[in-house]
Amino acid sequence: xxxxxxxxxxxxxxxxxxxxxxxxxxxxxxxxxxxxxxxxxxxxxxxxxxxxxxxxxxxxxxxxxxxxxxxxxxxxxxxxxxxxxxxxxxxxxxxxxxxxxxxxxxxxxxxxxxxxxxxxxxxxxxxxxxxxxxxxxxxxxxxxxxxxxxxxxxxxxxxxxxxxxxxxxxxxxxxxxxxxxxx
Numbered sequence: 001x002x003x004x005x006x007x008x009x010x011x012x013x014x015x016x017x018x019x020x021x022x023x024x025x026x027x028x029x030x031x032x033x034x035x036x037x038x039x040x041x042x043x044x045x046x047x048x049x050x051x052x053x054x055x056x057x058x059x060x061x062x063x064x065x066x067x068x069x070x071x072x073x074x075x076x077x078x079x080x081x082x083x084x085x086x087x088x089x090x091x092x093x094x095x096x097x098x099x100x101x102x103x104x105x106x107x108x109x110x111x112x113x114x115x116x117x118x119x120x121x122x123x124x125x126x127x128x129x130x131x132x133x134x135x136x137x138x139x140x141x142x143x144x145x146x147x148x149x150x151x152x153x154x155x156x157x158x159x160x161x162x163x164x165x166x167x168x169x170x171x172x173x174x175x176x177x178x179x180x181x182x183x
Contacts, residue, residue, distance in 0.1 A: 001020075001023055001039070003019050004019035004020045004023060004040060004043070004044075005043070006018045006139065008043060010123040011079055013047050013050070013051060016043070016044075017044050017048060017051075017053070019042045020041060020044035020047075021159075023037065024041055024044075024062065028176070029139065033068075033069075034066050034067060035067045035069060035073075036064075037063075037066040037067070038063045038064070038066035038067035038073045039063075039070055039072065039073050041059050041060075041066060041180065042059075042060065042070070042072070042073035044063075044078050045059035045060035045077060045080045046077065046079070048049045048080075049080045050099070050180060053057060056084065057081065057084050059080075060076075060077035060081050061081075061089065064089070064093055064096075068096045071097045071102035071103045071106075071107070073179075074093045074096050074097050074102075074183065075103075075106065075107065075110050077093045077096055078090040078094045078110055078114065079110070081093065082113070082114050082117055085118075087114065087117075087118040091111070092116055094107050094110050094111045098111070105136045108127075108133050108137070109124040109137060109138075109141065110128065112127065112137060112145065113141075115127065116148055119148075123128075124145060125153050128149075129155045129156070129157065134157045134161050135161070139162065142158050142161055144169075145158060146158055146159070146162060
């Protein structure tokens with residue numbers, strides 16, 4: 001694992017990917033649950049996706065099979081799966097974190113990003129109906145959500161949060177007065 005991480009940090013992505021594969025072959029079947037193998041295979045999946053190699057989806061799914069408790073691996077795998085339009089499996093990977101409050105803020109942001117990418121407006125609207133979740137999201141994300149959902153489907157909590165981010169101040173000119181947004 002550490003050899004592969006070192007290779008990865010040195011930019012030796014092909015070698016790192018192969019080392020992660022050797023790690024999986026050596027460790028597979030020894031433990032019922034293995035967080036290190038989950039992290040290693042998640043790293044391999046992201047490397048394969050970056051290098052546009054085949055097998056990124058399989059590596060991500062394999063990582064998810066090794067453990068449910070490694071929040072970073074869950075989010076990495078969800079990202080790879082989302083990029084390859086494997087939305088259901090990606091959603092499951094993110095929900096693993098949210099089910100047990102692992103990195104709730106990052107996981108909620110990832111879930112909203114997944115729903116935006118997949119175009120699932122129903123699930124997006126349901127999640128955004130929760131004011132606690134809306135508070136976790138940036139104004140930019142909320143704006144993307146509101147744009148995707150449109151005026152009629154955007155939950156009131158999103159509208160209120162966006163309204164709180166807007167500020168205006170008078171600007172007095174020679175002649176006509178203007179209102180300028182404060183950025």
